[in-house]
Amino acid sequence: MLKMLKRGLPIAVLLLFISTSMNLFADPKAKRKTASESSGAASSDSYMGLTGEQLWSNNCLRCHNIRPGTMYGNAQWDVIVHHMRLRANITGQEQRAIVEFLKSAK
Amino acid sequence: MKRIRHYCLAAIIQGALLTVTSLVAHAEDATTDGYVTRKEYEDLKSQMLAMKKELDALKKETAQKQGNAENQALVQSHKEVAPPESSQDQAVADTHKQVATEAPPPVVESEGSLLGTTKFLLAGWAEAMFEARNGNVSTFSASLNPLFLWELTPKILFDGRLEIEPSGGGTNVNLVNAQISYLLNDYVALGVGEFFSPSNVFVERFEPQWINKLPDRPIGVYHGVLPNISVGAQVRGGFPIGPTRVDYALYVANGPTLNTFSARTAGTLDFNSYTDNNDDKAIGGRVGFLPIPGVEVGYGFETSKPGFQGTTFADLRALVQSVDLEITRNSDLLKGRISLFSQYAWSKVDHAVYDPDGSLGFGPLPLTAKRDGGYAEIAYRPTQLDIDLLRNLELIFRWDHLSGDPSGLGDSSETRWTLGLNYWLSPSTVIKAAYEWDKPNGERNRNALFFQTAMGF
Numbered sequence: 396m397l398k399m400l401k402r403g404l405p406i407a408v409l410l411l412f413i414s415t416s417m418n419l420f421a422d423p424k425a426k427r428k429t430a431s432e433s434s435g436a437a438s439s440d441s442y443m444g445l446t447g448e449q450l451w452s453n454n455c456l457r458c459h460n461i462r463p464g465t466m467y468g469n470a471q472w473d474v475i476v477h478h479m480r481l482r483a484n485i486t487g488q489e490q491r492a493i494v495e496f497l498k499s500a501k
Numbered sequence: 502m503k504r505i506r507h508y509c510l511a512a513i514i515q516g517a518l519l520t521v522t523s524l525v526a527h528a529e530d531a532t533t534d535g536y537v538t539r540k541e542y543e544d545l546k547s548q549m550l551a552m553k554k555e556l557d558a559l560k561k562e563t564a565q566k567q568g569n570a571e572n573q574a575l576v577q578s579h580k581e582v583a584p585p586e587s588s589q590d591q592a593v594a595d596t597h598k599q600v601a602t603e604a605p606p607p608v609v610e611s612e613g614s615l616l617g618t619t620k621f622l623l624a625g626w627a628e629a630m631f632e633a634r635n636g637n638v639s640t641f642s643a644s645l646n647p648l649f650l651w652e653l654t655p656k657i658l659f660d661g662r663l664e665i666e667p668s669g670g671g672t673n674v675n676l677v678n679a680q681i682s683y684l685l686n687d688y689v690a691l692g693v694g695e696f697f698s699p700s701n702v703f704v705e706r707f708e709p710q711w712i713n714k715l716p717d718r719p720i721g722v723y724h725g726v727l728p729n730i731s732v733g734a735q736v737r738g739g740f741p742i743g744p745t746r747v748d749y750a751l752y753v754a755n756g757p758t759l760n761t762f763s764a765r766t767a768g769t770l771d772f773n774s775y776t777d778n779n780d781d782k783a784i785g786g787r788v789g790f791l792p793i794p795g796v797e798v799g800y801g802f803e804t805s806k807p808g809f810q811g812t813t814f815a816d817l818r819a820l821v822q823s824v825d826l827e828i829t830r831n832s833d834l835l836k837g838r839i840s841l842f843s844q845y846a847w848s849k850v851d852h853a854v855y856d857p858d859g860s861l862g863f864g865p866l867p868l869t870a871k872r873d874g875g876y877a878e879i880a881y882r883p884t885q886l887d888i889d890l891l892r893n894l895e896l897i898f899r900w901d902h903l904s905g906d907p908s909g910l911g912d913s914s915e916t917r918w919t920l921g922l923n924y925w926l927s928p929s930t931v932i933k934a935a936y937e938w939d940k941p942n943g944e945r946n947r948n949a950l951f952f953q954t955a956m957g958f
Contacts, residue, residue, distance in 0.1 A: 444744075445794075453794035456829050456838075459712040459957075460928040474622040474652045478660055480690070482705060484739035484748030484789065487687030 447496025450489050457483070464500030472497045620652040625662065626929075626957040628710040632717075634939075634949035643667060646677070646709070656684040678730060688740045695775070698728040699735060699750030700785040700801035702825045703844055703876075711929050711957035714840075714880050715921045717937070717949075719901035721874020726846040726903070727821055728757060728772040728803060733782065746791040756783025756805035759814055759850065764863035765911030767855040768870025770807055770819055770848060779810035787823075799825045807850070814853055821848040837883035845875030855908075868907060876901035882925075897921040897935075905942070913942040921951075929957035 445453070455461045467475060472494055480490045625648035633639035644666035651659040661679040665672060680694035697705045703722045707713050708729075723729065733754030739746055755777035757770040785803030792798075801823040808814025823846035831838050849871050856864025878899040886892045898920055905914040921935035932954050939947040 449794075457795060457797065457827060458706045460925065462928045466928075470620045471622050473655070474620045474650045474658070475624070477652055477655070477658050477684075478624075478650050480684075481658070481660075481682050481692065481737070484737055484750065486739050486741070486746075487684065489739075 445492075447492040447494075448500075450485075451493045451496050454483055454485055454489065454493070455479070464497040467497075469498050469501075618654070622650040622652075624648040624650055624958060626709050626711045626955060628953060628955040630716055630951060630953040632949060632951050635947050636945065637947075658682050658684075688738045689736060690738050691734070691736055693734045695730060695732045696735060696752075698731040698754075698785065698803070699737060699752055699787045700803045700821070700823060701727040701729060701844075701846075702787065702789075702799055702801065702823070702827070703727075703842075704729045707842065709957060710953065710955040711931060714878065714895065714897045714923060714933075715899055715919055716933050716935050716951035716953035717919075719844075719876035719878070719899065720903040720915060720917070721876060721901055722823070722844050722846055724772070725874045726770075726848045726872050727801075727823055728754075728783075728785070730772075730775065731755070731783070731785070732775050745793075748789040748791070748797075749786065751786035752784070754783045754785070756781070756803070757807045757819065759807035759809075759817065759819070761808070761812075761814055761855055762861060763911075764856075764861075764866065764908055765906060766908075767863070767866055767910075768850050768853070768868045768907040769872065769911075770821070770850070779806060779808065779815060781806035785821075795829045797825075797827045799823075799827075801825070801846075813857070817851040817853055819848065819850045821846060823847075831884065833885070835881065835883075836885040837881060840880045841878070843875070843877035845873070847871070847873035850907075863910070866908060870907035872904050872907055874901075874903035893925045895923040895925065897923065913944065915939065915941040931955055 452461060464472070476490050476494045476497070479485070480487070485493075625646045627643075627645045629641070629643040631639070631641050644664060646662060646664050648660065648662045653659070659679075659681050662677040664675045664677050667673075676695065678695045678697060680692050680696045682690055682692040684690050697708070699705060701722060703719065704727075708718065708723070710716075718724075731752060731754035733752055735750055735752035737748075737750035739748035741747075755775060757772045758774040758778050760766040760769045760771055783803050783805030785801070785805075787799055787801035789797050789799035803821045805819050806815065806817060807819045808817045823844060825844040826841065827843075828841040829838065849869070852867070852869040854864065855866040855868060856862070859865060876899060878897060880895055880897040882895040883891055898918075900916070900918055902916045903914065906912050917937055917939040919935055919937040921933055923934075924932045926932065933951065935951045935953075937949045937951070939949060941947065
């Protein structure tokens with residue numbers, strides 16, 4: 396039984412990866428906007444066609460549950476997202492867009 | 502003549518009346534002696550009220566003009582951030598507009614001037630656990646892990662973490678990391694100090710117990726084949742390539758120490774020795790690729806000379822490598838969120854003869870030390886269900902493995918299977934229960950039951 400599981404696990408992992416890549420688990424909320432759609436958005440709360448909310452969801456959820464904007468004050472969010480930028484290697488634009496979203500979400 | 506007399510009499514009477522009236526009037530004026538009359542008072546009062554009314558109207562008009570200008574900017578900003586995609590979005594945008602228009606002008610935030618320009622935050626996490634492992638006495642444990650974050654300027658951040666836990670008759674306090682970092686630009690950050698090793702994605706991202714989904718950590722990547730903490734300097738960041746993104750980290754650090762004094766551990770690397778044992782410095786890093794949001798694949802490495810300076814092991818080179826895959830996706834099909842985290846690492850130390858003259862009692866032992874280990878974890882949380890009780894549950898399954906000591910004389914290989922069930926009280930507070938099947942080769946089982954509560958703050 397254990398041997399079967401040992402053999403099966405890599406295959407299961409591979410299948411999961413392929414199915415994910417084929418968008419079986421398509422995220423309905425992570426709609427990627429085209430460049431033309433986002434061309435008019437000059438606000439800093441957007442990056443690569445993604446809004447601050449989408450960047451917040453995409454980046455934070457990669458590791459842990461997302462915490463709502465109301466959970467911390469504006470100055471605290473500045474520090475937290477600065478720290479997370481270093482840990483998760485997000486870009487400066489993403490950092491600013493996420494902070495702007497979290498502050499406006501109050 | 503009689504008529505003329507009547508006219509004269511009437512004129513005299515009128516004149517007398519006028520004189521009396523004038524005298525009375527004069528008398529009244531004389532009695533005021535600088536005081537205003539009731540009439541004047543009433544006139545002044547009405548004038549003042551009229552002026553006050555005008556002033557209020559002017560104030561209101563000015564404030565409204567200013568508020569409208571700001572609200573227009575806010576509404577425009579809202580429009581730019583999230584252009585309405587449906588009638589519902591349009592309704593929300595309209596509500597925003599209405600609320601913004603009706604809202605009083607914002608009060609200027611004086612927080613910065615009151616508290617200074619630096620920003621300090623005490624974050625971190627705490628946990629309490631019960632563990633009953635076959636062959637060991639069952640025990641409760643607890644730890645507090647405060648994380649000190651100090652942003653001196655928007656570019657400079659200090660982050661340092663302690664681990665405080667009861668042990669024996671006292672309390673252990675360990676410095677986990679202490680790093681000063683500087684944001685060079687949008688894509689490059691520099692850091693110096695003691696930091697989580699970028700070559701090991703598990704310790705960088707999933708090690709805190711409110712993030713790690715199971716009560717214990719995977720062997721192989723945690724205190725196994727890969728470094729956890731490095732003391733040195735690093736450069737890191739991320740940048741977009743078309744719709745995808747690449748992140749990177751490169752560091753130079755003291756590096757591990759080679760174990761040479763025991764047959765059990767000969768050829769293994771000690772990553773918990775934070776001071777260096779030679780002039781060579783370890784070089785390592787990781788590159789990650791994000792093809793779509795929520796999916797990342799990565800490769801990490803570290804190369805070093807781990808032998809003590811001046812010994813026959815000084816020129817040996819060690820190479821550790823790691824591949825990892827992280828997927829987190831929401832799925833309508835599965836009515837929830839599925840997460841897959843996996844990492845596999847392997848290490849190699851150049852060929853050497855340990856205890857060549859037999860003075861340590863186990864040599865000569867010729868060895869090319871190789872080790873490997875890793876884990877794969879899958880978790881499912883039904884986040885789209887309407888029932889709170891079910892929505893807060895998360896089911897986790899993990900496989901993890903660590904090969905035996907390279908000499909064949911120490912610990913044998915170990916493979917574990919763990920099943921866990923979590924209940925989330927808040928986004929960063931969790932109650933975990935897990936059972937672990939653990940049977941190292943040639944030994945009796947070390948199966949374990951865990952209960953743990955962890956809270957991130």
